Amino acid sequence: MNDRRTEKPLTVARIQMLWMGNLFLTIFLVSVVILSIWLVNRLLDDGFKETFLSLWYPILMIVILENLLFWGGIILVYVTSVQLGLKMRIIGIACGMIPVVHIIVLIMIISITGREARFEKAKMKLDEQRSAQQICRTKYPILMVHGVFFRDMKHLNYWGRVPAELEKNGATIYYGNHQSALSVENSAKELALRIKNIVEETGCEKVNIIAHSKGGLDTKFAVAALGVSPYVASITTVNTPHKGCEFADFLLGKAPAGLRDKVAAAYNGTFKKLGDTTPSFIDAVTDLTASRATEISGYIDQFDFKGAGVYTQSIGSWMKKATSGAFPLNMSYSFVNKFDGPNDGLVGEPSFHWGEHYTFLENKKKRGISHADMIDLSRENIAGFDIREFYVQLVAGLKERGL
Known part of the structure; x- marks a missing residue:
């Protein structure tokens, strides 16, 4: 019954092609610079006519080889790179014929894809070294619960590259499969049924739940109020607004009723078509x-989870x-900050605290860690923070606890 919704992991062949593409572009750039300097010197010494008559064939061969290097390299990195992104690909195409600028853009492409190839090769090596240990093979399977306004989809995983990385290290993964937007109580009812079904159909006895955002509230309610605590070994909430979001009170209070109704109708209609x-x-x-949320948590937290x-x-x-953060969190951060203080783009830091143990992640690099980064939404390799390895160690910690 293991859900097969993990994204296709990066294969050795794909990384090798990315590495080769990066190498081709590097050789192209270096050789073009060297050959250009050499050719300019020949033109200055011998003149155009003499240089052309004596070197036309070598120059023709060089042009052909350089084109093969460039187009081979650019096609390989465009096809295989994840970190290059749509924006950089468009910039590369748009600036391809602009003198000087195209060199700068090419250097950026080489830099991005080179870092990606090195990073992914290191991850593959690490996974190979610890493969026999199966550090994520917990006693009970992992149930991953999505947040609001998303669904569990077969070909677009809410959790990005994380589930595939966990499975590589021995984890068994299931998903909540609940609707995208309901009240906490109604979402909890769907999750409670899902938990019981997993336990009954697999005989696993219990599940370890990792829940993001509103999914954490839904999970707590299911366990505390709907009788599934005997089937749950652990709950890990990720960037969950346990105390809610002050800015949400403001927006709901200020938004005209007509506008709220129109947005709600449009959302509900769209997600019914998507499966809700x-x-x-x-x-x-x-x-x-x-x-x-404070009212709900006040009721839920009367339950003795421990x-x-x-x-x-x-x-x-x-x-x-x-x-x-990427759009729209880059737009919401400052607004949320006025109401909820330091935040992940949606949820204020004081609202994260819950349970026996609390971990607050701060990136030592300039780049912070957003609400979306915590589910690998953009599939970005963030400098100073490896989201996939974070979850591997998180689940390994559950295994060490005998869960």
């Missing part, structure tokens, strides 16, 4: 307000600055 049966935009957003044998922990992160 009874999505409710307004119910989901309302339960994320500070006033409502006494029920459920290990609990929470994780949070922050962006440091607006430019640490």
Whole structure:
């Protein structure tokens, strides 16, 4: 019954092609610079006519070889690179014929793809070295629970490259499969049913739950109020607004009723087409307000999770600055900061705390860690923070606890 929704892992062949493409472009750039200097010197010494008559054939061969190097390299990196991104690919095409600028852009492409190739080769080597240890083979399988406004999809994993990395290291993964936007209580009902089904169909006895954002509230409610605590070994919430979001109270209070209804109708209609049966935009957003989330948490946290044998922990992160996140979190960061203080682009740091153990992630580099980064949404290799390895060590920690 193991859900096969992990994205196709980077293969050895793909990394080799990326490395080869990067090498071709590097050789092209260096050789073009050297040959250009040499050719200019010959032209200055012998003149154009003499140089052309004596060197036309070697020059023709060089032009052909340089074209093969460039186009071979650029095609390989465009096809195989993840980190290059759509923006850089477009810039590369747009600037290809602009003198000097195209050299600068080419250097950027070589730099990005070179770092990616080195990073992925190092990760592959690490996974090979510890393969026999199966450090993520926990006693109970992992149930990964998505946040609001997303669905678990077969070909676009909410958790990015993380599940594939966990499986490589021995983990068994399942997904919540609940609707994208419901009240906390209704989402919890769907999760409770999902948990029972997994346990009944696989005989695994319990699951370890890793829940992102609102998924953490949904999970807590399911365990505390819907009778599934005997089937849950641990709960790890990731950037969950346990105390809600102050900015959500402000927006709901200020937004005209007509606008709210139009947005809700558009959202609900769209996600019904994507597979939801009874999505409710307004119910989901309302339960994320500070006033409502505090009320829900006050009720839920009366439950003795530890006494029920459920290990609990929470994780949070922050962006440091607006430019640490991609759109729309780069736009929301400053706004959220006015209401909730230091935040991940959506949730304020004080709202992350919950459970027996709390981990707050701060990147030592300039780049912060956003709400979306915590689920590898952009599939970006962030300098100073390896999201895939973070989850590997997180699950390895559960294994060490005997869970």
